Amino acid sequence: MAKQLHPTPMLDALESGPWPSFVTGLKRLAADKDIAVDLLGQLETSYMTRKGYWKGGTVGVFGYGGGVIPRFTELKGADEQPIFKDAAEFHTIRIMPPAGMHYDTDTLRKFADIWERHGSGLIAFHGQSGDIMFQGCTTEAVQPAWDEINEMGFDMGGAGPAVRTAMSCVGAARCEQSCYDEAKVHRAVTNAFTDDLHRPSLPYKFKFKFSGCPNDCMNSIQRADMAVIGTWRDNIRTDEALVRAYFAKHGMTDLVNDVVARCPSKAIQVKEADKVKTGATISSVKVNDTHALEIENRDCVRCMQCINVITGGLAPGKDKGATILVGGKRTLKIGDLMGTVVVPFIKLDTDEGVESLVELTQSMIDFFAENALEHERTGEMIERIGLVNYLEGLGLEIDPAMVSAPRTNPYVRMDGWDEEVAKINAKKSA
Amino acid sequence: MAQPQMRKPIESGIPENTKFLHPLLAKNYGNWKYHDRPRPGVLHHVAHGGDEVWTVRAGTQRQMDVYTIRKLCDIADQYAEGRVRFTIRSNIEFMVSTAAKVDPLIAKLEAEGFPVGGTGNSVTMISHTQGWLHCDIPGTDASGVVKSLMDELYDEFRREEMPNRVHLSTSCCEINCGGQADIAIIIQHTKPPKINHDQVANVCERPSVVARCPVAAIRPALVNGKPSLEVDEAKCICCGACFPPCPPMQINDPENSKLAIWVGGKNSNARGKPTFMKMVAAGLPNNPNRWPEVAAVVKKILNVYKEDGRPWERLSDWVERIGWPRFFEKCDLPFTKYLIDDWRGARVNLNASTHIRF
DSSP states (O other), X not given: OOOOOOOOHHHHGGGOSSSOOHHHHHXXXXXXXXXXXXXXXXXXXXXXXXXXXXXXXXXXXXXXXXXXXXXXXXOBOTTSSBSSGGGSBOOEEEEOOXXXXXXXXXXXXXXXXXXXXXXXXXXXEOOTTSOEEEEOOOHHHHHHHHHHHHHXXXXXXXXXXXXXXXXXXXXXXXXXXXXXXXXXXXXXXXXXXXXXXXXXXXXXXXXXXXXXXXXXTTOHHHHOSEEEEEEESSOOEEOHHHHHHHXXXXXXXXXXXXXXXXOTTOOEEEXXXXXXXXXXXXXXXXXXXXXXXXEETXXXXXXXXXXXXXXXXXXXXXXXXXXEEEOOBXXXXXXXBOOEEEEEEEOOSSHHHHHHHHHHHHHHHHHHHHHOOTTOOHHHHHHHHOHHHHHHHHTOOOOGGGOSXXXXXXXXXXXXXXXHHHHHHHHHHO | OOOOOXXXXXXXXXXXXXXXXXXHHHXXXXXXXXXXXXXXXXXXXXXXXXXXXXXXXXXXXXXXXXXXXXXXXXXXXXXXXXXXEEOTTSOEEEEESSGGGHHHHXXXXXXXXXXXXXXXXXXOOOBOOOGGGTOSSOSSOSHHHHHHHHHHTHHHHHOOOSSSOBOEEEESSTTOTTOOOSEEEEEEEXXXXXXXXXXXXXXXXXXXXXXXXXXXXXXXXXXXXXXXXXXXXXXXXXXXXXXXXXXXXXXXXXXXXXXXXXXXXXXXXXXXXXXXXXXXXXXXXXXXXXXXXXXHHHHXXXXXXXXXXXXXXXXXXXXXXXXXXXXXXXXXXXXXXXXXXOSTTGGGGSOOSSOOOO
C-alpha cells in the first residue's frame, strides 16, 4: 500500500473519454508506489501552473557515458525541500528495442517485473528516439535495473552528442514493399557503432533510420542524419490476376484518377490492350480483356503511388537495394532540412553490401566528428561546406541524381572543369 | 573501504529480432506478396507461398503502467499467438494465423478499452513527446494533449473515412520532437526568455549559449556585478534554443507560450516529393487539461479535408490542389503577416508566378 493520493482534479478529468488513459494507469501504480503518488502530485501542479518542474543532471551506469535521462524535481518548498519527495528523482533509462519493435510476451512481462521492482512501473513503447523508455526511478535504482535489463540481452540507447538509437520499419517481416532486409541492416549498422552510441563524444547527435521503401514509414528523410530508404532499379513487377481483381472492384474511373493521373512523372498510361508497347524497360499488364497499363520504367521515379493502390498487382522490381540520403533534421538553426541523396543506389542483399554500408557510415561519422562545429548536425555542416566538399571528403562519386536541378547561378570558380570532364570521359570509355 | 564490484555492461547492441517475430512472419520473411484490409484496424497479408497472417492494430496510451502491459500480454497469449509489435506511433499490433481469431481478439481488445483501428485512411495515434511528465524544457504537456484529442478523434481512429492516412503529432517546444505530420501541434513562444541573472554564471557555459542563438541576440553582460547574459529583445525570435543549455533563461511562460498548428508534412515519396509542414494557426492558448481551442482548430481542418479531399490526397496534396487562399478560407483561419516566411531560404515559399486561383 502506498501513501494517500494527492488531490488531482485536473488529471482526474483525463480519466474520462474513450481513449486509453495514462492517468488511470498512473493511479493504478500509485496504489502501490509512493513514487507514482508524488509523480501525480507534481504533474497536477504543472497542469495548474502551466510550468514544467524537471531539471537534468548527471546520472549514468558503470561503463557507459549516456543513455540515462536524469530528472530531478525543481518543485521545492520554502525550506528548499522537494514538495513531492518520493518523485524527487525520476530518471529514465533508454533501451534499444529489437528492429521492427517485435516482442514476445515473455520479454514484455520480464520488463514489467523489473520495472515494478526497481522503478515507477511506467514504461513507454516507444519514445520519439525509438527507445523503450523505462520512466521513473531513483538514482540508486538505475544501476540494478539496468543490470537486469542488460542481462536479458538488451542494450542501452543513445543520448546526447552521440550516435543514437535507430529505427526500422516492419519491412521484410510483414511487408510486400520491402526492398532490403531492414532489420539486418539496422542491426549491422547500429551494432558497429555501440562505442559512439554509449560514450557521447561527437559534435552533436547522429541518427540513422531505415525504411524499406520510398513510403518511408520511419520518417527517415525528415528526421535522420543518414536515411536508408529501399528502392529498386529494374522494372515494376506485375501480377495480372491481382490487377484484374483491382479493376473488377474499382473500374476505369478509379484506375485513371488514382493510378494514372497521380503518377508524378507520367510514367504510367492506360492503353488498349493491343496497342501496348513492348521493350526492355516497359512493364505492362492487362486490367481486363480490352485495356492494359503500360509503365515506362525509365520515367518512373519509384514514388510508390501505383504500387500502394494496386498492392501486389504492381510491385517493386527484383533488383532491389536502397538510396542513401543525409542531412535531415528540424529547424534549428538554419531551417528545416530534408535528407538529400548521396548514394543513389546501393545493393544490400549480400554481407559485402551491408559491410560497405557500415564502412560508408563509419566515414560519415568520422567526417562529422572531424568537421562539424559543436552542436551542428550533418545537414547544417553540409550547408556550410557545400555538398561537393562532403562527397569528396567521403570519396563518393558525384551523380546528377543528387540534385533536383543543376546550379542556377554563374558564381563559381571552375578552374578544374577540363580535368573533371576528362575524368568522366575516361571513365565512360573504360 | 573497498569499492563495490561493478558489473561491466554487456555491449550487445540491438538483439537479433528473429526470436521475437511471430512464427509466420519469420517463416515468410522477405516473401510477402500483397495485403488488403478486411476492415478498419485489420491488415491481411498474403505470402507468395500462400500463407496468410491477420494483424489487428489497437491504440494505446504509450505511457503504459505495468498492469496495462500485462493486460496486453494476457490478450496476446489468450487471443493472439503470443507475439506483438508496436508501430512508430505507439499502436500495438497482434498477429494471428487464422481469420477466425480476428473477431474474438477485436472484441476482447475493445472490451478492455483498447480501440481497434489506426490503419489505412484513418486518423491514427498522435506521435508525441514527454511534456510535463518527464521533459526538462516543456512548454506544455504531451500525454494529456494526446489523450484529449484522441478522445475527440476516437471515431476517426476506428474508421477509414479520410481521403488518405492522417498522421498527427504534438510537440511541447519548438524543437519539435513530435516530428513532421499532416497536422502538428507545437508550442510557439511569443516572448523573449526571462533571465535569472543570479544563476547564469553558475549554471551556464556562457560562450556556448551565445553560440546557440540563431539570430545572435545573446551577448555576455555584467548584471548587478555578476557575469551573466543579456538578450537583445528586439532581435530575439523566441525560439527557446538558449533554454536547454542555460535553464536560467526561462522561455516557458504560462500565459505567453502559445500553441501553433502546422499542416502538410509528408515523409512519403508517394506522388509528390516529401514536404515539410507549414504553420497555419497560432496564438492558441495553452489550456490544460483538455486544450479545447486547439482541438477545435484541428477538428475543423480535419473535417474540411475529409469533406473536400479526393481519394489518395494527403493533406498536403489537397492543399496543393485547392491552393492556400482557399485553405485558409475553408478552414476559417486568418492568414496573418506572421505566416509569411522570412527565415533562411524563405524565398522558395513565395509565389514566383502568376499562378493564382480566383
